[in-house]
Amino acid sequence: MSPTQRKTLPLRFALYALLILLSALFIFPFLFMLASSLKDNDAIFTDVESLRAVLPVGDLMLSNYVAVFARGNIGHYLFNSILITVLTVLLGLFVNSLAAYALARLEWSGKQAVIVVLVVMLAVPLEAISVPMMLLVTKLPGLDFSEGIALTSSWLDTMHVQIIPFIANAFSVFLFYQFFRDIPKDFDEAAYIDGASPFQVYRHVIVPSSVPVFATVAILQGLAMWNQYLWPVITVPGEDARPLMIGMQQFFAARRIEWGEVMAYASVITVPILLAFIFFQRWFVRSVVGSGVKG
Structure with missing residues (x-):
């Protein structure tokens, strides 16, 4: 070990110790959720004062998960959330990447004005436009597939009202735009x-060179759709098209709270999106590192 490395060793040790501590703080709630989902109320409150709260020890059981699926319509809500998230992400990857391309x-004429509008739209939250959007979708004719194909008077209480506005x-678009503009234009020429x-250039040149940003957008947009709450609350009053987040509120309404079941439901919500993030993680990291290198 060189003298310079010996001098920096304490600093590196302190840095790694800090990173390990921060990692433990972030992972603690997740471990507590998983461990508590396998315990009853008494065990949860008994273990909460010790390290056993984050460990799967004691009288473990799967009855909390059985109760969640048996007492509620969670299977249907889970299917709805997966369908909404997957369709929105897949269609969004295509539409947003084409717009960014x-x-x-x-x-073309007017491109700079569109970029300015795009940047301005980044500052507009959903809460600011949710009511006008709801008034708009109530006037749009929809499709009802319950008994064949029939027109309905509005988009309310449908699956597509949760998908189309968010594609x-x-x-x-801004993430794709930032990544695409750094690809050498010699490839296009x-x-x-x-x-x-132009579409063949997009398909055969840009897309294969942009796998990291596609994975990043898929993760971010999928996470946003999976956690969507405000929009389904105001547009999906019925149960047929209700997603998982709204189903949790319905499941525990007017019931005695069993914290093991709460944690089991939260685990069902958390684990799918966590697995998706782990699957796309290496491309996500490559996108972040690549953006930092490009400046």
């Missing part, structure tokens, strides 16, 4: 010389 790689996303169309 047009902004980053093509030349185009300003933040996703070489493809155009070979006779490729």
